[in-house]
Every structure is written in structure tokens, then in C-alpha cells.
Amino acid sequence: MTREITLLVNPTAGRGRGAHAAQPAARALRDAGFPVRTLVGEDGLDALRRARAAVDGGTEALIAVGGDGLVSLALQAVAGTTTPLGVIAVGTGNDFARALGLPIRDPARSGRLTARALERGATQGVDLGRVGRKWFGTVLASGFDSRVNDRANRMRWAGGRFTYDLAMVAELAALRPISYRVTLDDRPPRRLEATLIAVGNGPSYGGGMRVCAGAKLDDGLFDVTIVADCTRTTLLRVVPRVYRGTHLNHPKVTVHRARSVTLEAAGVTGYADGEPLGPLPLTAECVRGAVRVLTGG
Known part of the structure; x- marks a missing residue:
């Protein structure tokens, strides 16, 4: 049985695009047969706590819906684990997604590509920088x-x-x-x-x-x-x-x-x-x- 997918959403990303982007991304994943749960933290620390709980609980993947700030937060939860990270890039910068050749500000297409990757187990090993206990991608x-x-x-x-x-x-x-x-x-x-x-x-x-x-x-x-x-x-x-x-x-x-x-x-x-x-x-x-x-x- 397919495990639940977790969408970590920043509703303010890209001047409000984050909240709207979660819907077509989630729809694409559900259409592919994946159960989806959406996480929206009250603040950064709460979002990170929820993301880490989802990873510890065995989520199939953690999907960051937002910009580089939210991707950075998601990295703190998945780095060094076996849980893959997905990126629905709808923020202002989107440099991590850009470096990976992922779609920018096209959440429906990003959702479909993420679903296809999950179906095929298509992941890429990516290096991260680490300063103390803090990880960074760009x-x-x-x-x-x-x-x-x-x-x-x-x-x-x-x-x-x-x-x-x-x-x-x-x-x-x-x-x-x-x-x-x-x-x-x-x-x-x-x-x-x-x-x-x-x-x-x-x-x-x-x-x-x-x-x-x-x-x-x-x-x-x-x-x-x-x-x-x-x-x-x-x-x-x-x-x-x-x-x-x-x-x-x-x-x-x-x-x-x-x-x-x-x-x-x-x-x-x-x-x-x-x-x-x-x-x-x-x-x-x-x-x-x-x-x-x-x-x-």
C-alpha cells in the first residue's frame, strides 16, 4: 500500500502563490493514486517540527510547496534520511529548483512530474552544505x-x-x-x-x-x-x-x-x-x- 505523501506549504510564498499552488499539486498527486496530507505551520519553527514528525512517521516523501526559504526548512527535516524531497517551486527566487532543472511557477506540471518520479522511484542524490547543524542547498x-x-x-x-x-x-x-x-x-x-x-x-x-x-x-x-x-x-x-x-x-x-x-x-x-x-x-x-x-x- 502506498504511504501518504506530505505537502509542506508556505501560504505566503511568491506573494501568495504558495497557498494556490498547493491545490493543483495535490490534485496531480491524488490523480496518480497517492494519498496526500498538507502541512501548514503557524511559523517556521512549527512548520519544521511538523515536517520532522512527518519524516519520523514514515511519510513516502516530503514535498515543499514554496520558494527557497521553504525548501531550506524542508532540507532540515529530510537531510541525512531516506525520505525523498520534492519541490513545487512557486516562490520568488526558486534557485534550488532552477539548479535541478525543475519547473518554476507551474505547480500542476510540477505535481505531475513529482507523481511520475514517485511511481518510478526516480531520485537524484544531491549534495548539501552544512554549517553546524544547519543545512543549505544553494x-x-x-x-x-x-x-x-x-x-x-x-x-x-x-x-x-x-x-x-x-x-x-x-x-x-x-x-x-x-x-x-x-x-x-x-x-x-x-x-x-x-x-x-x-x-x-x-x-x-x-x-x-x-x-x-x-x-x-x-x-x-x-x-x-x-x-x-x-x-x-x-x-x-x-x-x-x-x-x-x-x-x-x-x-x-x-x-x-x-x-x-x-x-x-x-x-x-x-x-x-x-x-x-x-x-x-x-x-x-x-x-x-x-x-x-x-x-x-
């Missing part, structure tokens, strides 16, 4: 980009994308180099002045910004993108190229590969999958095949 950001996040989070009077645009303008005005101490694997630590350092398990963050364009989800390594100390003018020239990944050819940008990365810097917060991890220093480890993802068969 990029750990630090420096200019994380300071934009910090500032946006403090701007309670604004909202939406406008908040981040204002925060970016403000951070550009306050642009200054950051003194980092960086350790890659067992290599000697390096001290350097940089604008930002991004540790990529996947290639993109922020809705398609390919900051670590060469990163792969199944090679057991991070791509570490370092943007050296640069002027406002140079940064403004580099940022538009990030969407194409061509910034990696800029002389101010270098890329390194490592299984373990330690970042140390004063006054810098680390963000992973768009969620705050806490202040540096932080050590990230790439854990190969940490989660099984339903890929569509």
Missing part, C-alpha cells in the same frame, strides 16, 4: 550581498523588491572592503580584502544570480567565488554580469573549489538559501549525497 553569502540583506531586514517601513533595491543603493554608498581570513580545506589560511565571498553548493541565489555559475549539486565540492576589493563603479559593472555568470571572467573575480570553507570577518553576517546563519566566523562543509530529490523520472 549559496552561502557573505560580504556586500549579506549586508544588503541585513539592511533590508531592518527596513520595516518598506516592502517587497523595493526594499532590496533601496538597501543595495544604501550599501553601495557605504561600500568598503572587508578584511577576511579564509581557509579552504587543509590549506594555509589566507588574509585578503574582498567585497564579497560566496560559497556555492549550487550556482545561483537571489532568483537567478549565477554568482557561483560553475557549481554543481553532485560533485562533492563547493565553488567559492571571491570578488576582490573594488570601487563602486567596478561593482556596478560586475553585478549585471552575474545573471549570465560572465562575471567570473572579470579580473577582480576568482573561483576556488573546496570541500570545507571557513570564513572569518568582523561585522559580517552569513546567509544561506536567503536565510541568516549568524555572524562570521562560520565553517561550511559540503556533504555529498546528503538528500534524495524527486526529479521527475
